[in-house]
Amino acid sequence: MDTITHTLFGLTLYAAVPKPDWNRKQKAALFVTAVGGSQIPDIDVISAWWDTAGRYQMWHRGLTHSVFLVPLWAALLSAISWLFWRVKSWRLYGMGALAVFIHDTSDLFNAWGTGYFEPFSQNRITFGTIPIVDLTFWAIMLGGLLYSKLRRVQQPYRVYRWVWVLMLVHITVQSAQGYALYHQYAGKYDQFALAAEFVPTQFQMIGKKDGIVEISKASVLSQPTLLTTLTSQDDADLDKLFASNPRAKTLYEWSPFVVVVDDQQQLGIYDPRFYRDGQSFLFESIEKELPAAS
Structure with a gap:
């Protein structure tokens, strides 16, 4: 996902926690943990500063996005909370782990993919069922904010928990449609990939067979529409x-x-x-x- 979406995820995580008895330092520690955990895997962007070997594309969303690093990132965030606010608790550690896990896992669903199992596997896992910038996520989170403010909800954390439920439903529905398209059309090609469009339910299907690549607009509700055909010179010496x-x-x-x-x-x-x-x-x-x- 993009930086704005990850930030909004962190803010929504923070808002979903009831804090009636929390003091200022505890709230500050929770805020930094939720938002920081939602951003910290993308620290790998600094690798572009010293990339002289053209490897940045593999480094970004690589090891720092590994699910195996979730406990280490959570421990680092807990250490920051203790260093700056002298606040520590397993609840903070759990929030850090959850924020990082959501970042890493949400990145699996767009076309850019992530090295989810590095360093044990270098494969980039991508489902292509959610666009990198998903305005549906933004709309759901904005709707939760407006509802809680305009209705002056006494326990707004309950609203934001429903926001998370609705976002999970959105991912599930999109991914189910992507799976249906993959199951129906992937067999026609030697290689196949999906790329979700900005409008929910709409996808691009990209299939390659015998050096011919077809890009089609697809939906489970209609027949695919061929957008373009590309020829790949696969016999070329690279x-x-x-x-x-x-x-x-x-x-x-x-x-x-x-x-x-x-x-x-x-x-x-x-x-x-x-x-x-x-x-x-x-x-x-x-x-x-x-x-x-x-």
């Missing part, structure tokens, strides 16, 4: 590309499958899940040397 552009090799490892471009001007690869308006923003290439004029 060794020179990888040697000259390390980011291309990283993209090849990171993507579930790629489209290979091999023409007179360039040799490159791109991820078709992010293909829009005639190009993919995840595209790595090298220019070919033109033959000298005689």
